[in-house]
Amino acid sequence: MKAIPLEETFEVEPYVTQGNVMEYDEKDNIVGESYDEKDKSLDEEFNNVYVKALDAYSSLSEELEFVEGKYKARVGEVSNQFLNTALNAAKEKANLKGHKDNLVMKETNKTTNNNLFVGNHEELLKLLKDTKQ
Helix, strand or coil, X not given: CEEEEHHHHHCCCCCCCCCCEEEECHHHHCCCXXXXXXXXXXXXXXXXXXXXXXHHHHHHHHHHHHCCHHHHHHHHHHHHHHHHHHHHHHHHHHHHHHHHHHHHHHHXXXXXXXXXXXXXXXXXXXXXXXXXX
């Protein structure tokens, strides 16, 4: 087990948690077999779109106070579109993960047959004996 301070985990000021430590296994960070190179590249692409959209939003928000009054509404709309772009990237990444999880579940899903037998134990033994022959 590797111990890391809670301040690093939750990105809070140092010494707020008074030395409490959260422990975790290194193997918790290992991705499954179904995670391949294509998944990795898609994750990176969605993450790039997400980060760039949020960066563009924050830069436009900072510049909003310096924009002439009649253009503020339009700049606000554009910055909102950047937020929507970031949200859509996050949603698409989640949808892709959901679809992949569904495919994996379908591949590993086994059919369970619950057959009902009505009878006594003698009939069951006879039935089992007949099926072996």
